[in-house]
Amino acid sequence: MNYDLSTELTQYQQRVNQFLEKQLSQYYAHNTPLVDAMSYAVLLGGKRVRPFLIYATGKMLGVPLTQLDHSAAAMEAIHAYSLVHDDLPAMDNDTLRRGKPTCHIAFDEATAILAGDALQSFAFELLAFDPTLNAEQKVAQMQWLSKSAGAKGMCLGQSLDLQSENKSILLNELELIHRNKTGALILASVMMGFNLSNYANNTDIQQKLVAYAEAIGLAFQVQDDILDVIGNSDIIGKTVGSDQALDKSTYPKLLGLDGAKQKAESLYQTAIAALDSLPFDTTALSALAEFIVKRES
Numbered sequence: 001m002n003y004d005l006s007t008e009l010t011q012y013q014q015r016v017n018q019f020l021e022k023q024l025s026q027y028y029a030h031n032t033p034l035v036d037a038m039s040y041a042v043l044l045g046g047k048r049v050r051p052f053l054i055y056a057t058g059k060m061l062g063v064p065l066t067q068l069d070h071s072a073a074a075m076e077a078i079h080a081y082s083l084v085h086d087d088l089p090a091m092d093n094d095t096l097r098r099g100k101p102t103c104h105i106a107f108d109e110a111t112a113i114l115a116g117d118a119l120q121s122f123a124f125e126l127l128a129f130d131p132t133l134n135a136e137q138k139v140a141q142m143q144w145l146s147k148s149a150g151a152k153g154m155c156l157g158q159s160l161d162l163q164s165e166n167k168s169i170l171l172n173e174l175e176l177i178h179r180n181k182t183g184a185l186i187l188a189s190v191m192m193g194f195n196l197s198n199y200a201n202n203t204d205i206q207q208k209l210v211a212y213a214e215a216i217g218l219a220f221q222v223q224d225d226i227l228d229v230i231g232n233s234d235i236i237g238k239t240v241g242s243d244q245a246l247d248k249s250t251y252p253k254l255l256g257l258d259g260a261k262q263k264a265e266s267l268y269q270t271a272i273a274a275l276d277s278l279p280f281d282t283t284a285l286s287a288l289a290e291f292i293v294k295r296e297s
Contacts, residue, residue: 041083
């Protein structure tokens with residue numbers, strides 16, 4: 001039977017969304033704009049690529065889905081917080097996210113900042129109180145998430161990205177930005193699925209999964225840059241041309257549109273080669289890699 005990525009993506013979207021709603025329900029008693037903004041930001045929509053990677057990697061390696069729920073939700077909470085803060089006037093100053101008003105537009109700037117802060121704390125609360133993990137596993141998950149989200153990962157990438165506005169930078173500098181800004185959480189997602197498996201101490205498997213994750217992490221950003229040039233705002237759910245408006249260095253700007261497309265294809269082939277050397281059913285991860293470089297949103 002042919003594998004249907006769309007069906008499994010939808011199943012994991014629904015699973016992590018339902019889990020997030022359940023976990024957030026403990027805050028609803030406070031009935032404050034902060035809680036509403038947190039829920040708005042994390043449940044607004046989205047493909048849930050990072051939770052998918054946690055579920056798909058873990059499932060491939062024999063980890064029960066129930067043991068992956070807290071990690072998947074924590075990752076999505078971190079991702080949502082980053083989007084809330086990225087969209088703020090002090091950073092990208094975007095008004096549209098996932099086809100809806102950004103958090104600071106739907107609420108106000110102060111509430112959006114606090115919602116992002118609270119979602120970050122919420123992520124680590126989810127991991128700390130995961131009843132399915134032992135202490136060693138919790139520490140491993142927190143190490144990956146904290147490292148990838150902070151000044152050695154996503155925040156570093158965002159900072160470098162802001163510094164590069166209205167400047168000409170080299171290709172290797174652009175890759176450094178996006179291996180951190182976008183790639184770090186994607187790598188952490190694969191590793192957080194791997195961490196909970198019986199293969200967690202197998203360095204050969206880990207290295208191959210790292211190669212896969214690093215390739216699709218960069219490919220994701222290359223395709224984002226391409227869509228900012230040729231995409232449709234109604235389809236991608238955010239304003240097309242925002243990179244050009246901010247005079248950002250992007251892959252189409254540095255390589256040309258065709259060169260950027262070739263870069264995405266090369267990264268896809270690297271990812272598939274890494275998976276082909278693994279002794280597991282890598283169908284889901286292979287299909288996601290293809291989706292990343294062919295998506296229109």
